[in-house]
Amino acid sequence: MLKKTLIAASLLSTSMLSSSPVLASDTIEVTDQNYAHAETARNYRNWVALGANQQITHMRNLPPRGNKAPTVQMNDDTLYSVVVAQAIDGRVQFDLPKTEVYSAVQVVTEGGHGQHYVVGAGRYDLPVETDYVFLIYRTGMEKGLDVARQTQDLYQDDSFKFDTYTIQNYGYDKVEEWTARLTEETQGEVFEYTFPRTSNEITDRHQWNLENANGWGGSSxxxxxxxxxxxxxxxxxxxxxxxxxxxxxxxxxxxxxxxxxxxxxxxxxxxxxxxxxxxxxxxxxxxxxxxxxxxxxxxxxxxxxxxxxxxxxxxxxxxxxxxxxxxxxxx
The missing domain is CATH 2.60.120.600 (Domain of unknown function DUF1214, C-terminal domain)
Known part of the structure; x- marks a missing residue:
């Protein structure tokens, strides 16, 4: 049976998204080498707080404004639905139904890579390079809000392994400081994203960090x-x-x-x-x-x-x- 979560803007409070869980004394230090993983963990954490590691979580309206949004630089053209799940034997499986509007799924690894981006109806069985995945369903608004919401209700979540993700032990206030600093670095120039699909495709670590800070979850x-x-x-x-x-x-x-x-x-x-x-x-x-x-x-x-x-x-x-x-x- 399809499980649905309605996300109201009031749930996306700043306090819920910015407060850190109780962390052990061995909090992971944020570095150039692990920033992309840390920023990804922050996004996983924000959506886990909204239930995305229990069932597919639907955002039924366009994203809230300001830092009430769970992810930086969200688009304003589609509704989001999100899943945080464990890969099964190194793969993730899901279905996309035939729809009247734009419908796509992006598979984002724990390293922040959009390893796969698929559009249109079909059964997908895809390899992933990390133990957990973050699936972003984007549903088009071209026929209005009601049709987009009806389309969201077609997405099934019974193929996912839920409820096993553990929030990573970063100091999330420090992660946000890194994100703010890297974002500021790019404000004086036109910035183009490359979004390498896998960790092996990173050619410039600093560029990759800048991309995660400015627009985490973008596609290649x-x-x-x-x-x-x-x-x-x-x-x-x-x-x-x-x-x-x-x-x-x-x-x-x-x-x-x-x-x-x-x-x-x-x-x-x-x-x-x-x-x-x-x-x-x-x-x-x-x-x-x-x-x-x-x-x-x-x-x-x-x-x-x-x-x-x-x-x-x-x-x-x-x-x-x-x-x-x-x-x-x-x-």
Missing amino acids: PEAGVANKYTNSVMLDGGKCLTTTFDDPKSKYFTSVTAYDNTRYLIEGVTNVNSHTWSKNADGTVTVSFNCGEQAVNNIDTKGQDFSFTMRYYGVSQPVMDGKISPEMTVK
Whole structure:
């Protein structure tokens, strides 16, 4: 029988997500070498607090704003459902039903790697490199909230081995300090994610740490399947700014989402995506920031300084090749 957990925004209190459990004196020190594992453990821990190690846990609304969110830089286009489970003989199995809307599952290892990203109906039996996995179900909002919620109810969780994950013995206040410091390091530059799929694919440890701090749980770009993400620099929320770019032609959709300086969603701010955006006469797209209600595809950040993240769901080859870069043309 499908087990469902309704997550209300009121449950995602700052105190619940930031308070550390009682830890032994041999708390694991956070280092360059283990930061990605520590940040991953923090995210596992936040979702375990919401029941994701007992059953599939559905977030029935778009993510809360600010650090009430259980994960940094959550998207604002899909509903989330999450599972924290033990791998069985080094594999994880699950089904994705046939749905009316975008439906995908990402398998994130204890090292923070999105080892697999699958889209569409099917039975999946996938190898994983760690003992435990974090599954992110993303459910599209293109047909509205009711259809998205009905789709969430189709996800089955009877193939998972629950209730065995142990919260890792990090000092989570220290993990948050590392995350804040690494996030700040990238605010003065355009930041592009690579998200290596496995530990063997890491070529630059510091880059990998920066990616985990800025957008934990992102996917490795794969044309027509998985997603590509890029962040702009921090921008002045008191100015009217625009960016114009060729249609990215993502297989599923493209979104533009604003975040505060800690990479959390901003209260009262909505995103723009290709399901509803208006195009220019020449087929290009202009997105406006703080330019007034009449401006094309306007995102009002309420006067708050911000960066924006481009998400290409089912990224196209021109975006993969760097031929379309909206974050580089803001003026």
